[in-house]
Amino acid sequence: MIRAIIFDCFGVLATEAWLPFKTKYFGDDPARFEQATDLGNQANRGLISYDDFLRLIGVMTNMTPDAVDSEIARNVPDEELFTYLRELKPTYKLGLLSNIARNRLEQMFADDQLALFDAITLSYKSGYIKPQPEAYSVVADQLKVSINNCMFVDDQERNVSGARTAGMQAILYRSAAQLRQELEPLLTG
Structure with a gap:
């Protein structure tokens, strides 16, 4: 589950x-x-x-x-995806796992967007980058959820593969609409 x-x-x-x-x-x-x-x-x-x-x-x-x-630094938040996150938040723990350097996250997202996440795991702090298995373990531990009860969403196949190898379920991301279409049956089934 x-x-x-x-x-x-x-x-x-x-x-x-x-x-x-x-x-x-x-x-x-x-x-x-x-x-x-x-x-x-x-x-x-x-x-x-x-x-x-x-x-x-x-x-x-x-x-x-x-x-x-x-x-x-021309990274623009995906507002459609953040709308979906707000729908998921009451039922699921949400995590952010990123290969990122210091000072980048706060420049990209508003405080209310960052507040949606129960755990934010950044590679420069953990010392692990995706697809290292430890990167996925760290975020699952921070969420206090068994790794096999986590779904990971990434746009890079190597990171999706890394998540699966670590024991997570994973979806290769292309758009917010595609994610919703693939994720919803897994959440309700």
């Missing part, structure tokens, strides 16, 4: 800006794309500061840190 629903941030709760940025600036150079990805993972794990991340990506792109931040 599903007791908790856990949502990814980028590409689910808010638009994704980092992947388009990497594709724009490094898409034709796999080594630099991988280097940028590694720097993002280091910031997401809290191994380097967000300011250092911006500076290093700025060096790679010949941009100022502020210009980099401006481009990758």
Whole structure:
């Protein structure tokens, strides 16, 4: 029985800006794309500061840190999905699990949106990034729900697979309407 629903941030709760940025600036150079990805993972794990991340990506792109931040901070909350979360909240525990660097969440979401979540698990605090199994265990523990009673929603197949490997049920997210269509039968069945 599903007791908790856990949502990814980028590409689910808010638009994704980092992947388009990497594709724009490094898409034709796999080594630099991988280097940028590694720097993002280091910031997401809290191994380097967000300011250092911006500076290093700025060096790679010949941009100022502020210009980099401006481009990758274009994350817009999905209001249709947040409306659905408000419907789910009275019955289910809600979690947020994100590979994210320090100071990013508060810039994207309003206080009332963040207040919907019973647990917010951020990689820079936990030290684990999806699809590491520990990332999923940490959020389930914070929700005080058995991992097999959790549903995870993410737009990346590797993270959905990681959740399933960790013992969660999972849905690959494409839109709020698609999520509702796939999730509702699982909640009522």
